[in-house]
Amino acid sequence: MxxxxxxxxxxxxxxxxxxxxxxxxxxxxxxxxxxxxxxxxxxxxxxxxxxxxxxxxxxxxxxxxxxxxxxxxxxxxxxxxxxxxxxxxxLELINSIALSFIAISAGGELKLESLKKNVKPIGYITVIQSIFVLAGIFVIFYSLGRAGFLIKNMNSTSLLFFSIFLGVIAVAKSPASTIAIINEYKAKGTFTDIVLGITMIKDVVVLLMFSVAFAFARNAISGVELSAKFFLSIFSHIFISGVAGVIFGFLMIVFFKYVAKEIGIFVVLASFISYKFASIVGLENMFMCMVAGFVVQNFSKQGSVLIDAIEGSHLPVYVIFFSIAGAGLDFSSLKSYWVIVLLFVVLRLILIYWTTYFGAAVSKTVESVKKYAWTGFITNAGLTLSMVILIDKEFKDFGSILKAIVISVIAVNQIIGPILFKIGIEKSGEATKLNQ
Structure with a gap:
């Protein structure tokens, strides 16, 4: 019936x-x-x-x-x-506001207590996954290129950095998709906390990895001199984004405490303000918003107010963001690069699975994390796209090829990633809202 x-x-x-x-x-x-x-x-x-x-x-x-x-x-x-x-x-502005909203939500869902409790698995999995996924993808694609398979007509220096950038991109993931699935199935528990913690930290790790790789590539290919000042600017950029997030979070706390009206509308408005501020000043908006949500949740009594507001207004935001994201997916390069795209997607899946399993085993965390946490790290979108756009502009020898491949990879992963993570949440036993 x-x-x-x-x-x-x-x-x-x-x-x-x-x-x-x-x-x-x-x-x-x-x-x-x-x-x-x-x-x-x-x-x-x-x-x-x-x-x-x-x-x-x-x-x-x-x-x-x-x-x-x-x-x-x-x-x-x-x-x-x-x-x-x-x-x-x-519609980029509307999409960016939606992304800021989702980032605040991601930070708001992450509790300091769960971070402290799960610091070992979060740390081990993040480090092991970041190192071995990057290394694995780099070694395989660099070796294939040197042997003359798949990647042709590329000099050794370009091939080296092409492969390094592919490795960095393989580590990146999409916080937006992760938090959307967690919210839809109202997932709660150790498994969810660990996936969220890794998701938040990996955004910073990937940004650092990319910035360093980008600097060395510019030095080797374009002859731009490396300096301590450049590397200091990378760290200060992330640090200032974090500080801005803390200030932004405390300003939100003041509103929740003393105004406390039309909270849902305020969170959307705050998402717009954060996006515009980050654009003007040149900060990392996603990281800033995640820190702001984290501050509200963990350094005030207003965390439940924030989460209630997000739960009351997240549906239209997710619909807008992901439908526009779907419209922006481009499969046109699959025809030319389908073998590389397929190989990259499959190898990345395997590497993410084994590194997550190994990190979870070493940290002696719960069985569900070992078996299913890898499903939360498949999608990659916003940060990944930003990276390949910068690479395409800077490196003419391989930038356009890398961009075409990665855009197709994003399209594939955005389809399979949410489905796999939904299965992972259900298998972990932490989904409190299932299909009836």
């Missing part, structure tokens, strides 16, 4: 979706929309479509996030082009 109800529910949603699709198409053909209005009209349709496909995905036992991503892919530039590349660029 339950299965029949599920089938009817899916069919009903698909019928409503088809009606929306038909009338949106008609409206686009009948009415003229200016370049200013068109992106927001398209976004409105995308939100409705994503919500409906999220329901379908959920009924089929998949994360709602998968439905949001699929809606973006289907109606984005790759298929129907209802929301085109120009629209996506116009």
């Amino acid at each position: 339950r299965e029949k109800i599920k089938i009817f529910k899916v069919l009903a949603v698909l019928i409503v979706f088809s009606i929306c699709f038909y009338y949106f198409k008609e409206a686009k053909e009948v009415f003229y929309f200016s370049d200013i209005v068109s992106p927001y009209f398209s976004l409105g349709f995308l939100i409705i479509s994503a919500l409906l496909l999220g329901v379908v995905a959920n009924e089929l036992g998949l994360p709602s996030l998968t439905g949001y991503l699929i809606a973006g892919m289907v109606f984005g530039p790759q298929v129907f082009n209802f929301i085109n590349n120009s629209d996506i660029k116009t």
